[in-house]
Amino acid sequence: MLHLLKLCVGPKEVAELAAGQARRAVADPPLRHQTRMMPKRAAELVEGGSLYWVLSGAIRVRQRILEVREERWDDGSSCAGLVLDPELVLLEPRPQKPFQGWRYLEAAAAPPDAPRGSSAASGLADLPPALRRELEALCLL
Helix, strand or coil, X not given: CEEEEEECCCCCCHHHHHHHHHHHHHHCCCCEEXXXXXXXXXXXXCCCCEEEEEECCEEEEEEEEEEEEEEEXXXXXXXXXXXXXXXXXXXXXXXXXXXXXXXXXEHHHCCCECCCCHHHHHCHHHCCHHHHHHHHHCCXX
């Protein structure tokens, strides 16, 4: 299975990403993310692959890629439209340095999903985001 890894520009937390995507899904369905380069391995991505989002220096969440299609931006230039499942799946955060564009991510290298309900049950969801990021950077979470 093949995935994509992409920096999330703007939102710093998963809740912000979710809110922005919910607005876009209503205003211009289906939910999709547009990116300049068309993945050459698009067929592999739609066979169960996900888009892994990097937020605030860590891979934190993923979404299944349902379709990869050619689209056009407002200026008429072509781009890739990644049609996404609206469900955001939390991951066990893994630090990731910034990079340009997107990267292929092999399944063996992908961070595991977080156990369902783990952050809420442990109180991690209640921590201020900056404190949680600092604790993750120190490998204490």
